[in-house]
Amino acid sequence: MYKVIRQMTQLKLQAPLLTSAPAASAANLLAFPQQTTTTQNVHTAATGGLCAKWNKNNHGPRKWLEYNKTVHPPQETNEEPRKAYLCHMRSNIKYSPDKMWYIAAFVRGMSVDEALKQLNFVLKKGATDVKETILEAQQMAVERHNVEYKSNLWIAESFVGKGRVFKGMRRHARGRFGRVEYKHCHYFLRLEEGEPPQHYYMPEPQTPQQQYEHWVEQMRSRKVINSL
Secondary structure, X not given: OHHXXXXXXXXXXXXXXXXXXXXXXXXXXXXXXXXXXXXXXXXXXXXXXXXXOOOOOOOOOOHHHHHHHOOOOOOOOOOOOOOOEEEEEEEEEOOOHHHHHHHHHHOOOOEHXXXXXXXXXXXXXXXXXXXXXXXXXXXXXXXXXXXXXXXXXXXXXXXXXXXXXXXXXXXXXHHOEEEEEXXXXXXXXXXXXXXXXXXXXXXXXXXXXXXXXXXXXXXXXXXXXXXO
């Protein structure tokens, strides 16, 4: 223990010697430009909130964006025109996937304008990433996928996937340690052209009386196994 404390004090004593060097004059800088030092942050910000050095070989899921390259066959003259769609995502968001699920399920089935309006009042950290992802997808739909009106879009799919998890240590009393996890998530989004459906989850929601009649019919149609 004393050896560790002695090493830490030596590092603290050496730190001022490195930072208290006299400032170089203009003549020295012109004569020796290679000696100029620039301070850089070791942990630079990367796309999605992860460090570029930690996330060099991890680009997140790639299959979701491949759906934008699908080539559909030509349609017949009597067929209904195929609706345009766009798949977009944001990978490695510094947010728990369990918390992001509530926001992703909240905007599912809404129009783009309504979702952006509602997200302004969601006081959660992940709502900002979801809103930015929707705005990016809306702009890409108009510029790359021939969508005429950017307001004529609705959220057909909105779900979350688990990203990278970094494990760390947290100090406690009496020299003990606890494990802490820094979770990341991937947010997936699919916009579709047209008006949103009136009932996203149930095509024809039933009234309480209809649900009761359906339950009674289901109970009466039961069959006792191994009976006459």
